[in-house]
Amino acid sequence: MNRPQKKTEEIRKFILENVEDHPNDITSVVSSKFDISRQASHRHIQKLVTEGLVIAKGSTRNRQYFVKPLVEFSKRLEIKGLEEDKAWREYIRPHLNGLPENILQICQYGFTEMVNNVIDHSEGSKVVLNMVRTYKTIGIRIIDDGVGIFTKLQKKFHLDDHLHAILELSKGKFTTDPARHTGEGIFFTSRMFDDFSILSGKLFFSHSADEDWLLENKEKDFSGTAIHMEISAKSRRTTKQVFDKFTTDGDYGFSRTHVPVFLAAYGNENLVSRSQARRVLARFERFKEIVLDFENVEIIGQAFADEIFRVFQAEHPQINLYYEDANKQVENMILRAKNNQIQ
Numbered sequence: 001m002n003r004p005q006k007k008t009e010e011i012r013k014f015i016l017e018n019v020e021d022h023p024n025d026i027t028s029v030v031s032s033k034f035d036i037s038r039q040a041s042h043r044h045i046q047k048l049v050t051e052g053l054v055i056a057k058g059s060t061r062n063r064q065y066f067v068k069p070l071v072e073f074s075k076r077l078e079i080k081g082l083e084e085d086k087a088w089r090e091y092i093r094p095h096l097n098g099l100p101e102n103i104l105q106i107c108q109y110g111f112t113e114m115v116n117n118v119i120d121h122s123e124g125s126k127v128v129l130n131m132v133r134t135y136k137t138i139g140i141r142i143i144d145d146g147v148g149i150f151t152k153l154q155k156k157f158h159l160d161d162h163l164h165a166i167l168e169l170s171k172g173k174f175t176t177d178p179a180r181h182t183g184e185g186i187f188f189t190s191r192m193f194d195d196f197s198i199l200s201g202k203l204f205f206s207h208s209a210d211e212d213w214l215l216e217n218k219e220k221d222f223s224g225t226a227i228h229m230e231i232s233a234k235s236r237r238t239t240k241q242v243f244d245k246f247t248t249d250g251d252y253g254f255s256r257t258h259v260p261v262f263l264a265a266y267g268n269e270n271l272v273s274r275s276q277a278r279r280v281l282a283r284f285e286r287f288k289e290i291v292l293d294f295e296n297v298e299i300i301g302q303a304f305a306d307e308i309f310r311v312f313q314a315e316h317p318q319i320n321l322y323y324e325d326a327n328k329q330v331e332n333m334i335l336r337a338k339n340n341q342i343q
Contacts, residue, residue, distance in 0.1 A: 084115040113185035122146030272301025295325040309337035
């Protein structure tokens with residue numbers, strides 16, 4: 001391949017990998033990246049449009065560009081009699097040819113775990129399987145018409161509400177059927193994919209490599225459960241790396257967890273009380289190491305910090321507690337509690 005051809009291929013690849021992030025200004029982005037004119041940049045984009053790899057929408061002045069999906073798939077199935085491994089082989093795997101083995105393993109793990117949850121826990125009758133594969137990403141969505149995952153957990157464990165259910169779910173080892181399930185599927189699936197989200201009732205919970213966040217729709221209830229999982233086709237993450245990350249040295253089990261502390265707060269309230277701390281601490285004795293993530297937590301009170309970092313730690317010296325993403329106020333409270341530990 002000569003130099004002009006090589007540069008053309010580099011430009012095409014760049015457009016396909018970045019157009020989703022720059023639908024409005026991809027022409028300028030390409031022009032700047034490769035030091036070419038906007039007209040030349042536009043010609044490369046138009047060629048991809050002609051070839052059917054990129055879609056153009058809108059008028060010339062307000063035109064936006066999007067990657068055309070390589071695969072768009074949707075199937076509505078009866079839950080009764082459904083088997084997750086057969087559903088994977090028949091409906092999803094045939095559309096993932098050409099992907100690296102690590103991506104296939106992650107997609108298989110996440111899909112089969114989530115479909116098995118639908119079969120065993122949803123109490124629904126129908127499930128919809130959706131998949132969209134583009135040049136850049138693979139997205140899988142599983143939607144059932146059951147009772148809703150947060151409602152099921154709330155009722156089974158007599159939790160305060162759906163938010164309390166999400167807090168417990170985020171820790172892992174949480175299942176309504178411990179005889180047949182470990183409660184690890186959602187935890188590990190959410191860490192394997194780049195983006196993972198659950199919509200049920202009025203709450204939408206999302207986990208990504210960058211952050212966890214929660215949205216509430218007070219006007220509308222989503223009946224059932226919708227799970228969305230998305231991963232880059234270029235990801236080098238492996239299932240083993242994720243499992244190993246939450247395994248402590250010398251232990252082959254799920255012994256380390258990561259907890260987004262902000263889920264213990266309601267609305268704009270601050271985390272100040274011992275009862276809030278105990279909600280965070282619930283079931284911590286099942287783990288050997290716990291990382292408390294204080295992202296999106298602006299303030300914590302002395303009692304909250306004391307209950308976790310002094311009282312609980314003194315009662316469970318065999319458990320290692322760590323924290324991350326704490327601002328100065330939060331960290332000061334944590335250090336104050338730790339410095340007051342009973343000797």
